[in-house]
Amino acid sequence: MIIVLKNGTTPEQLREFSDRLSSQYQVQVNVWRGTQSTVLGLLGDTHTIDIESVEANEIVESVKRVQEPYKKANRAFHPNDTVIPVGDAKIGDGSLQLIAGPCSVESEEQIVEIARRVKASGATFLRGGAFKPRTSPYAFQGLREEGLRLLLEAKRATGLPIVTEIMSVSHIDLFRDVDVIQIGARNMQNFELLKEVGKLDKPILLKRGLANTIEETLMSAEYIMSSGNEKVILCERGIRTFETYTRNTLDISAIPVFKKLSHLPVIVDPSHASGIAWMVEPLSMAALAAGADGLIIEVHNDPQHARSDGAQSITPARFDALARKLFTLHRAVRG
């Protein structure tokens, strides 16, 4: 950590500040005094230093981190890719993982039918929303407990492990049989929830928040990992920008950046990124070409009667055609 001090800092102020830093954080403080400014260099384990409290000091002009503020999620400390096994699937081992299913679970017939269809096309996981975060209190909020039960029925019928979203710490017990728990974009900084899922021994699919940086996403992964659960899957699902044609803007760059900064697997959600069914194909292809370990895609057997997110869902037939293209692309770029 590099700390630039203000002009006019007295030697006494410098000494007091420097002593406080070394006692408070067990770092070594090096001073470099130029003619115009004084710079401090902090050596040691600086990731626990509260940058805001340093900035608050009246003699501090600015602060710059040299090390990243996350450690367990950091590739520098874990050079090898993390591979997360779930049933027969291995997320992060170079294979292509396809997570598919409806936005909301609506009925046993619906979820089992979709599960069968997507499995036949090569999907390795079934997704489906039981608890649904909706902008409006008047919109369908999901079948909740009943939705979880139906997902488990579909798992029994097809063998596909299931991925579904948790919305509250008070629901954790309900998720004991879920294979992968999803933290939605709106809860990416619900830190109390992150701590709780960090106590589980279960993979967590962590969606990047709409307005969260790559670093903040890794810090939320760090919350889960530092609570004990290192099975975190990162998910890029589009960020909020000024562009209005798409619902969000898929940050394709986040894929290689997550891969460089972290050892965790990365999947992409083209359905929520665009909000538009016909865009799922080109965005899926792009994500795979950019290095994603998998995709999470909304598939509905009857999109126009879907109880949520119909506009971005594709039919099982289109998913089948897309999956073929994706496996071809996967062979071409990873083969």
Place this chain on the structure above:
Amino acid sequence: MIIVLKNGTTPEQLREFSDRLSSQYQVQVNVWRGTQSTVLGLLGDTHTIDIESVEANEIVESVKRVQEPYKKANRAFHPNDTVIPVGDAKIGDGSLQLIAGPCSVESEEQIVEIARRVKASGATFLRGGAFKPRTSPYAFQGLREEGLRLLLEAKRATGLPIVTEIMSVSHIDLFRDVDVIQIGARNMQNFELLKEVGKLDKPILLKRGLANTIEETLMSAEYIMSSGNEKVILCERGIRTFETYTRNTLDISAIPVFKKLSHLPVIVDPSHASGIAWMVEPLSMAALAAGADGLIIEVHNDPQHARSDGAQSITPARFDALARKLFTLHRAVRG
């Protein structure tokens, strides 16, 4: 609601779609058929219509709301300003409410001292964080239950009602003696939490999310209100933009827009909006001139030793000088 259909829609498709809309939502559907396109106009109570499910229909080109999707928070249905009384204070009645205090409660001595100082300067509420949402799991997370206890001590000592943030549905019982519960920006779309505080009979200070629109903020207010609690105070605290000089960008326009669209009181947080202590004064002045009902300001007796957010906290002496200016301005613009 106006629905533009795609070219080539058949009369049968139109009839089927129109019938479904009128049966599902109890609205009246009017058809206007041009030479190039067909437009449907929906009359009635359209705020429960799920716009996404309408957009998902294959014959739909685009959808445009004419009415806002919120009702209880909507000024059109409640023309008079909502006034929320808390102890002696009335939020939203034209008076200037100053909510002041430290980012984090750190000790009884600290919080009581700050409470005394800000009250002497004209503050009408004491703020202080007990449960702290921090980007890093390694940063100070607040004194938690003990922090709430100390806030209540400070209330006893000064009479100031207290405002403090809740982070989890599982903590609700701990907040029974808190005067105003704050929902932080990162939890603005934690819908399960919104529903729970919606069951309380206690004012809720709802902070706008970093990347949430004005309409989404009102929809989150609607969650609380439709659960039964109509005492919602909106809070603008800066949005995320490309500008890096300030931590966030205070959306000053949100003040008059909230006031136009809704009857709820609006307060502004200049401390988090900028993240910079010297900017608290000009932003507070601007917010008041733009029509805010109050300000929530971070005040710390020793900012450089604060355990969080020191860089944006002002001292009690500076708060005192600022309060004088604000009361002068308030008389000039509202007098």
Place this chain on the structure above:
Amino acid sequence: MIIVLKNGTTPEQLREFSDRLSSQYQVQVNVWRGTQSTVLGLLGDTHTIDIESVEANEIVESVKRVQEPYKKANRAFHPNDTVIPVGDAKIGDGSLQLIAGPCSVESEEQIVEIARRVKASGATFLRGGAFKPRTSPYAFQGLREEGLRLLLEAKRATGLPIVTEIMSVSHIDLFRDVDVIQIGARNMQNFELLKEVGKLDKPILLKRGLANTIEETLMSAEYIMSSGNEKVILCERGIRTFETYTRNTLDISAIPVFKKLSHLPVIVDPSHASGIAWMVEPLSMAALAAGADGLIIEVHNDPQHARSDGAQSITPARFDALARKLFTLHRAVRG
């Protein structure tokens, strides 16, 4: 165009407004009167209607376009892809066009050497900056006229057609021998410049502005096309967002959206989108998989001594390896 009127509009106001619209724009105005609101539907060629002037009317609540405001760039009116031939290359015909070269032309030796190297790797165009838009007046501003002369030398030496940026209407005569004129992102809405290059018979590579929507980009293409020059190549080069790891955020979605809305070819600039050399490869792969017609890539034989943009330039050797991967991918996805 759909115009929603305010409640309380009188029949006289409605008639006056309706008459003015039909006389001013030669459109047919249809009125649909509901119990709560009145809606006007405008039929005919509405793309010349000034939406702002309609919105300014005191009886207007809101306005919604049904048709896009651009015509010559619109795929609805030109269903077939535009193919732009330049020398032996055809941009937009399904082939992969690689435009490569240094950020700035620095010397004859440099530009000829790079041209030879990139041509050998499969590049079909040479790029190089002669007039350089730099944020700082103290930064290298390009070799200007001399830079253009050196580019033409490199063209003579290799046969590669050249692409270079124009910064001012006063320089147009200097660009008579340039094969493709680039309009930079910062000049995308320099409308006087767009009109001037619209009078030339020469392909124009139009870069999307940092903060411009897809629609605005197409409107700038429309400026060039409506002045007479229909040879416009669209270029996505990253937009400005809150994310700070990359210089800009590549909007990968813009590729399929441009292709859907318009018939013009689309190329992508991964170098400026990220600002980081190691990211050029994954972003190029993604862009091609998403449907781009080509890529414009910064290549420098000595990036760390480059006079501009070294941080995002790759060496000829890396370009060669990347080109191989891209041609493999191109065969896999388009073959």
Place this chain on the structure above:
Amino acid sequence: MIIVLKNGTTPEQLREFSDRLSSQYQVQVNVWRGTQSTVLGLLGDTHTIDIESVEANEIVESVKRVQEPYKKANRAFHPNDTVIPVGDAKIGDGSLQLIAGPCSVESEEQIVEIARRVKASGATFLRGGAFKPRTSPYAFQGLREEGLRLLLEAKRATGLPIVTEIMSVSHIDLFRDVDVIQIGARNMQNFELLKEVGKLDKPILLKRGLANTIEETLMSAEYIMSSGNEKVILCERGIRTFETYTRNTLDISAIPVFKKLSHLPVIVDPSHASGIAWMVEPLSMAALAAGADGLIIEVHNDPQHARSDGAQSITPARFDALARKLFTLHRAVRG
């Protein structure tokens, strides 16, 4: 300037790099070698250093400026406020400057009438567009030369100095009698135009670009100033964000930040910032309370028949009421 080197940098690489920096830029290079990383501190006049070229070096991890990259616009080098006299008005001396007039000049009658009305209400400048930057080539492009002539008529009739926008270097001679030349937001980084107006002896009103940072705006001011013209007036007019209710988001924080970083006067354009007539009043009040030296406001005698920007123009009567409020506020906050 602080340069953090990558781990593994050899002493030879360090020496070569350090020597190159000190010879190329005449700065003194100090080396501080920690156990984990090596940091260089550059002393001297670093504002001419091309940060990108430094970042391009393979041994460089990251670079951080300590000094701002602008000098003539920098308050550190010019502590006193710049005051720009135009006729009787003094911009930047603590007085309140009101620049008012229509978006577009439409006729002599129109512009003279509006000039008379706004002058009577206290306006000190007349604004009016002759050359109009419009998103669509089919929208009214302004009366151009004739518009300038009419503005000068209005000046003759009222004595008000005029402010109007230039769009091209080729028009400079036409602007010789204009009092203040405006550079529009879309041309803020039209560097060739900045250099040309930098050669004039005439105040330049420089509007911040829609997606430009505060620092970039000051760099554009630096372009003008380093070309010889130090009479630059900065103008905040709203930035592009995800919020859609307002056309842009007024960055109220930019006012105090510009004032802190620079000595140049700052005015605010509430009309373009919001795009909505009823918001002009609260935003004007906020801007003045935040420290702006003046406001530029669109006033039209018949907004609904205006040929551009009618939706954001206020009538002379509303301008008169607003001006009264502003002068009252000005006395209260500056008196």
